[in-house]
Amino acid sequence: MKIKFTFFILSIFISFNSIAQSTASSNVSHFEIEAPQLDIIKKIWIYLPKSYSNSDKRYPVIYMHDAQNLFDNKTSFVGEWKVDEALDSPDSKEAIIVGIEHGGDKRIDELTPFPHEKYGGGKANAYLDFLLENLKPHIDSTYRSLPGYENTGIFGSSLGGLISFYAALKYPESFGMIGAYSPSFWFNDKIYDFTEEAELNPNTKFYFLAGTAESEEMVPDLKKMIGLLMEKGMKTENFKLKYVEGGEHNETMWSKNFPETYLWLMQK
Structure with a gap:
């Protein structure tokens, strides 16, 4: 009965998404690019600032995971982040947003x-190799980007928060702005050993966010990681930690806080 009920709910979701209207801004488009490291063709969503077509300006670039949930309610699972609406706001700062669709299963x-002993995984290095060796060169050669470290960000939630944090330490000269929402540090404790041994760029900006109603481990795990970063010399002015009272592990919390996080990361 439980399996049938779950399938029924999933069927409703699929049917709803098939008829739902797109909520993506007109300046959001898509393209596909080969990811040989992952043996797949990746669909990429790209947001261009409103001024892009009538200026010669160059723009910072933020790479974000789970693109299906960033711009369009039609493709999101349980709600979109409204990234395009946030950047279209007259009070926002301009940037190019590159959303990478997740690989489903x-x-x-x-x-x-x-890897996790039960859930598997552990191929983030191949994903980041694709991002840095294939996707970023394509973006920098095709669009008017500011390719330097200080103008390149990486941002995600849950597992996307985990890999964004990992990328900052794995490639300390590649990503200068890090958004890590509800990072899944629980997935494997080796992330703490990696952090202790990794090189930290003291100029990298980190924004961490967690809800107090997520899991029992979320806030303690995040506090533990912040402690390690402070021991490694992270500058207090270059990180922000926000706890959302009653916040849950979902797009509602992440979407609501994205504009504030984005503006903080973009401050120079």
């Missing part, structure tokens, strides 16, 4: 640096 593989 390969999502755990792609977004985790170390």
Whole structure:
């Protein structure tokens, strides 16, 4: 009965999404690019600032995971982040947003640096190699980007928060702005050993966010990681930690807090 009920709910979701209207801004588009490291063709969503078509400006770039949930309610699972609406706001700062669609049943593989004994995974290095060796060069050669470290960000939630954090330490000269929402540090404790041994770029900006109503481990795990970063010399002015009272592990919390996080990361 439980399996049938779950299938019924999933069927309703699929049917609803098939007829739902797109909520993506007109300046959001898509393209596909080969990811040989993952043996797949990746669908990429890209948001261009409103001024892009009538200026010669160059823009910072933020790479974000789970693109299906960023711009369009039609493709999101339980609600979109409304990233395009946030950046279209007249009070926002301009940037190019590159959303990478997750790999469906390969999502755990792609977004985790170390495997879990039950859930598997652990192929984040291949995913990041694709991002840095294939996707970023394409973006920098095709669009008017600011390619330097200080103008390149990586941002995600849950497993996306985990890999964004990992990328900052794995490639300290590649990503200068890090958004890590509800990072899944629980997935494998090796992330703490990796952090202790990794090189930290003291100029990297980190924004961490967690809800107090997520899991019992979320807040303690995040506090533990912040402690390690402070021991490694993370500058207090270059990180922000926000706890959302009653916040749950979902798009509602992440979407609501995205504009504030984005503006903080973009401050120079």
